Amino acid sequence: MYNSIVRSSHILACSCSSSSIIKPRTGKSTNRTAxxxxxxxxxxxxxxxxxxxxxxxxxxxxxxxxxxPPHLDGTLAGDFxxxxxxxxEDPASLRWYVQAELVxxxxxxxGVAGIxxxxxxxxxxxxxxxxxxxxxxxxxxxxxxxxxxxxxxxxMGFVETKRYMDFTNPGSQAKEGSFFGLEAALExxxxxxxGGPLLNPLGLAKDIxxxxxxxxxxxxxxxxxxxxxxxIFVQANVTHVGPVDNLVKHLSDPWHVTIIQTLAGSGP
Numbered sequence: 565m566y567n568s569i570v571r572s573s574h575i576l577a578c579s580c581s582s583s584s585i586i587k588p589r590t591g592k593s594t595n596r597t598a599x600x601x602x603x604x605x606x607x608x609x610x611x612x613x614x615x616x617x618x619x620x621x622x623x624x625x626x627x628x629x630x631x632x633p634p635h636l637d638g639t640l641a642g643d644f645x646x647x648x649x650x651x652x653e654d655p656a657s658l659r660w661y662v663q664a665e666l667v668x669x670x671x672x673x674x675g676v677a678g679i680x681x682x683x684x685x686x687x688x689x690x691x692x693x694x695x696x697x698x699x700x701x702x703x704x705x706x707x708x709x710x711x712x713x714x715x716x717x718x719x720m721g722f723v724e725t726k727r728y729m730d731f732t733n734p735g736s737q738a739k740e741g742s743f744f745g746l747e748a749a750l751e752x753x754x755x756x757x758x759g760g761p762l763l764n765p766l767g768l769a770k771d772i773x774x775x776x777x778x779x780x781x782x783x784x785x786x787x788x789x790x791x792x793x794x795x796i797f798v799q800a801n802v803t804h805v806g807p808v809d810n811l812v813k814h815l816s817d818p819w820h821v822t823i824i825q826t827l828a829g830s831g832p
Contacts, residue, residue, distance in 0.1 A: 641779030642787070663731055666756050669786020672793045679796060683806040695806045696796075731755045 623638055625631075625645040632638070632645025635653050640662060652658035682699075685691040694702050703709070730737040730752060737743065738752045751760035753772040757779075758764070769775035796807050803810055 641776060642783035660731075663756050666783065666786070667727075669783060669790060672789035673786055676789045676792050676796070680807060683808040686806070687808045687812065695800075697800050 623632070623645075630645060632643075633647055633650065633653075635655070635658065636643050636645050636647055652661055679696045682691075682693050682696060686693045686695065693699075704712070707715075726737050726743070734755050735752065738747050738750070740747060743750060746762075749760045749762050750758055751764075753759045753770070757769075757772050759770065759772075764770075769778040799807060799810055805813075
């Protein structure tokens with residue numbers, strides 16, 4: 565029925581050169597058609613407006629029903645409108661906070677994976693590794709602590725300097741001669757997202773401008789890793805053992821170890 569009304573309205577619109585249609589002799593039937601046509605037009609605009617409003621209301625926020633601040637319009641990966649202090653109101657500051665969160669998220673993911681892996685090797689007896697919070701004090705035979713510190717300082721300083729220069733001047737670090745002839749192997753996609761076979765060996769998200777889903781997955785996992793890292797810090801300070809040790813102790817007697825001792829304040 566709707567299609568027939570639209571076709572009739574389209575015929576009337578195309579025949580508007582006829583004065584008999586503009587000022588119809590049989591006003592009753594034609595006015596009824598004109599009323600339906602006008603009503604469809606209003607309905608179409610209202611439907612578009614309603615869809616837009618519903619789409620805006622359906623945007624996920626960190627607190628359901630909360631209106632996100634104007635400077636967080638949902639275009640950033642992982643934008644759930646969380647900025648209670650208004651730190652991102654300045655666009656320049658917001659760009660830097662986005663990059664800082666991304667770097668911290670990646671360090672947290674690497675840190676949590678490294679802690680869990682080495683702790684698992686230690687608990688199972690596969691390797692005689694120190695617990696993660698004592699690894700920094702371990703003496704190595706192949707180099708002294710001072711040598712390792714200087715090498716790490718130089719390497720990390722170089723990488724962070726390159727990252728900052730690419731942030732301030734996007735694309736500058738991909739120019740020929742800017743990285744010992746290895747620019748093609750890095751193939752920077754955009755600030756914060758280097759690519760190439762070295763940093764993107766699987767070739768994921770090559771079209772970084774349209775890789776919103778990949779960016780969202782990365783920042784979600786990174787935020788989860790940052791929370792996990794905080795939990796590992798607190799856990800180590802309370803129990804003085806690694807996370808795998810705590811898991812094994814919990815599984816041995818969940819009720820007594822996790823609930824009774826926690827309520828008593830002694831921890832697992």
